[in-house]
Amino acid sequence: xxxxxxxxxxxxxxxxxxxxxxxxxxxxxxxxxxxxxxxxxxxxxxxxxxxxxxxxxxxxxxxxxxxxxxxxxxxxxxxxxxxxxxxxxxxxxxxxxxxxxxxxxxxxxxxxx
Amino acid sequence: xxxxxxxxxxxxxxxxxxxxxxxxxxxxxxxxxxxxxxxxxxxxxxxxxxxxxxxxxxxxxxxxxxxxxxxxxxxxxxxxxxxxxxxxxxxxxxxxxxxxxxxxxxxxxxxxx
Numbered sequence: 668x669x670x671x672x673x674x675x676x677x678x679x680x681x682x683x684x685x686x687x688x689x690x691x692x693x694x695x696x697x698x699x700x701x702x703x704x705x706x707x708x709x710x711x712x713x714x715x716x717x718x719x720x721x722x723x724x725x726x727x728x729x730x731x732x733x734x735x736x737x738x739x740x741x742x743x744x745x746x747x748x749x750x751x752x753x754x755x756x757x758x759x760x761x762x763x764x765x766x767x768x769x770x771x772x773x774x775x776x777x778x779x780x
Numbered sequence: 781x782x783x784x785x786x787x788x789x790x791x792x793x794x795x796x797x798x799x800x801x802x803x804x805x806x807x808x809x810x811x812x813x814x815x816x817x818x819x820x821x822x823x824x825x826x827x828x829x830x831x832x833x834x835x836x837x838x839x840x841x842x843x844x845x846x847x848x849x850x851x852x853x854x855x856x857x858x859x860x861x862x863x864x865x866x867x868x869x870x871x872x873x874x875x876x877x878x879x880x881x882x883x884x885x886x887x888x889x890x891x892x893x
Binding site for chain 1: 811813822823825828830835836871873875877878879880881882883884885886887
């Protein structure tokens with residue numbers, strides 16, 4: 668069965684620190700890759716997505732992610748986090764013809780001011 | 781575009797009562813998803829529809845849960861009878877089937893006492 672694994676469940680950083688959240692998936696075919704963010708008390712919002720082309724994808728609020736096909740990975744990065752980045756981050760993969768996304772279990776990011 | 785609309789935003793009910801959650805997807809989207817989110821279990825896909833047809837309901841916890849999509853602009857998730865363990869935030873999301881990018885509604889916070 669297809670699965671998505673996020674390595675870090677809870678990350679605590681100070682403001683201005685660099686961020687990298689890991690995401691690996693288990694599917695060998697063509698994939699569509701996503702990172703969603705959920706701010707406290709809110710719904711999931713799209714942060715960035717990869718369908719094809721340049722494997723380095725830029726999203727909103729200074730986030731970026733790199734698709735490495737050989738490693739089945741799609742890690743999320745930000746060079747300098749802010750307190751307002753405190754949220755839960757979900758990696759998701761779409762594949763096959765189902766139309767549905769497989770979500771990772773989420774990573775909670777806490778940024779200390 | 782108004783985005784995905786869910787109602788009610790909050791629902792408090794007593795155990796044994798019937799609960800109906802409503803969702804209006806983004807116009808033109810042909811896939812609709814119902815999720816449940818709790819601290820203990822994270823984000824769970826309950827059921828999804830393509831072109832108003834239920835495709836996969838394997839995530840529905842038990843027969844107390846049912847979902848319908850009578851037309852392209854409306855879906856309901858019903859719990860009858862409700863139990864305290866059903867307390868959660870229920871999200872509806874919609875997408876174009878072929879590109880997987882899901883847009884989430886604001887959610888319904890359900891509390892069953």
